[in-house]
Amino acid sequence: MKILSKILCCQETKVFIGKNALENAASEIPEKAKVFLIRQDVLDPTPIRSAFKNIVAEFVLKGGEESKDIEIVLKIAEKMHSVGIQRSDYVVAFGGGTLLDVAGFVSSIYLRGVNLVNIPTTLLSMVDAAIGGKNAVNFRGIKNVLGTFYQPSIIIADTLFLNTLPQAEFVNGLAEVIKYAFTLDYELYNFLKRNFENVLSRDEEALEYLIERSILNKLSVVEKDVFDVKDVRIVLNFGHTVGHMIESLSNFSVSHGKAVAVGMVYELMISTEMGITKDYVLKEAIEMIKVYGLPTSIRELNVDIPKNLETLKAVISKDKKAGWRGLTLPVVVDIGVWKPLTVNIDSYVEALANALNRC
Numbered sequence: 365m366k367i368l369s370k371i372l373c374c375q376e377t378k379v380f381i382g383k384n385a386l387e388n389a390a391s392e393i394p395e396k397a398k399v400f401l402i403r404q405d406v407l408d409p410t411p412i413r414s415a416f417k418n419i420v421a422e423f424v425l426k427g428g429e430e431s432k433d434i435e436i437v438l439k440i441a442e443k444m445h446s447v448g449i450q451r452s453d454y455v456v457a458f459g460g461g462t463l464l465d466v467a468g469f470v471s472s473i474y475l476r477g478v479n480l481v482n483i484p485t486t487l488l489s490m491v492d493a494a495i496g497g498k499n500a501v502n503f504r505g506i507k508n509v510l511g512t513f514y515q516p517s518i519i520i521a522d523t524l525f526l527n528t529l530p531q532a533e534f535v536n537g538l539a540e541v542i543k544y545a546f547t548l549d550y551e552l553y554n555f556l557k558r559n560f561e562n563v564l565s566r567d568e569e570a571l572e573y574l575i576e577r578s579i580l581n582k583l584s585v586v587e588k589d590v591f592d593v594k595d596v597r598i599v600l601n602f603g604h605t606v607g608h609m610i611e612s613l614s615n616f617s618v619s620h621g622k623a624v625a626v627g628m629v630y631e632l633m634i635s636t637e638m639g640i641t642k643d644y645v646l647k648e649a650i651e652m653i654k655v656y657g658l659p660t661s662i663r664e665l666n667v668d669i670p671k672n673l674e675t676l677k678a679v680i681s682k683d684k685k686a687g688w689r690g691l692t693l694p695v696v697v698d699i700g701v702w703k704p705l706t707v708n709i710d711s712y713v714e715a716l717a718n719a720l721n722r723c
């Protein structure tokens with residue numbers, strides 16, 4: 365088990381990674397503090413109940429995007445209020461990325477912020493959603509419209525919880541790991557290329573390596589740009605402009621991981637055509653995404669995504685990286701090397717429509 369610590373936005377975030385992380389981290393919470401548990405319906409809460417002695421109430425949440433809803437946030441706040449949660453108490457969030465997004469949001473607004481412990485239970489949430497303090501719920505069919513920045517004080521990435529995770533969900537998380545490799549981490553790229561059997565069979569050592577490496581990558585980016593205002597943190601959005609568009613236009617029937625995998629391919633196609641990305645990178649990315657069982661083309665998603673310019677523009681214009689300056693995107697230059705690029709929205713949408721119509 366490993367412990368990482370970072371000061372993010374004036375407070376310490378401690379990350380416990382690996383087997384038995386839960387037991388080691390739970391002792392950090394003062395005995396007298398009340399714990400409000402927000403937990404995933406499909407998960408056995410026994411280990412959490414025995415690790416945290418002072419759980420005063422529980423709120424059970426379904427997985428999936430439907431849970432990222434402001435009405436659910438209000439229901440949770442209602443229950444926190446009914447059991448008298450105070451600022452010095454703790455919300456423990458135990459579940460996948462959607463649950464952590466909802467729990468993070470409510471923790472940040474309740475009494476202007478109560479302590480938050482994230483216990484991610486999907487690979488995607490361990491390597492990404494649990495880290496960095498972004499939270500949000502969807503609004504009017506658009507992803508992550510209502511949200512805040514709010515850092516958890518403790519993150520517990522215990523591989524024990526991955527034991528029950530279906531392989532399709534596990535593979536979803538690998539999309540974000542591949543994202544780190546192509547934008548920031550050549551060593552991780554090499555590891556993923558050479559160790560796909562160990563990774564896909566969830567070998568403990570391989571898992572701990574890629575989780576730690578991903579968390580380190582994310583922490584190092586977040587540390588430099590906590591509030592996502594310096595064109596640094598946007599690197600974490602590689603594959604997400606097109607990915608979020610696919611999620612929205614499919615009414616969230618395509619999983620985040622699959623949407624990001626396909627998103628990375630189309631974003632690379634466009635940046636290669638623009639002459640920014642080295643030619644071999646796209647082929648390498650497609651190969652790796654395929655090896656890990658993720659889709660590389662819109663056709664594989666079996667959903668009807670409109671490809672006309674007006675619809676694409678309407679969705680892309682709502683992307684959080686779009687503004688009066690244009691659309692600022694992270695662009696991969698070479699494996700492990702990226703740069704921010706501001707483009708004209710109309711030209712980008714045209715390039716995207718061409719790419720989507722081609723394959």
Ligand SMILES: NC(=O)c1ccc[n+]([C@@H]2O[C@H](COP(=O)([O-])OP(=O)(O)OC[C@H]3O[C@@H](n4cnc5c(N)ncnc54)[C@H](O)[C@@H]3O)[C@@H](O)[C@H]2O)c1
Nearest residue numbers: 427428460461462463485486488489492493498525528529
């Ligand atoms: N805040 C951030 O920085 C950030 C970063 C990346 C992604 N996200 C968000 O995370 C969400 C996706 O998260 P996700 O992929 O974890 O999906 P999810 O939370 O919907 O979980 C996927 C499914 O797995 C189930 N599940 C969770 N843990 C399980 C376990 N251990 N065993 C068996 N089943 C389990 C859930 O019930 C659900 O059905 C998206 O909404 C995305 O926007 C947020």
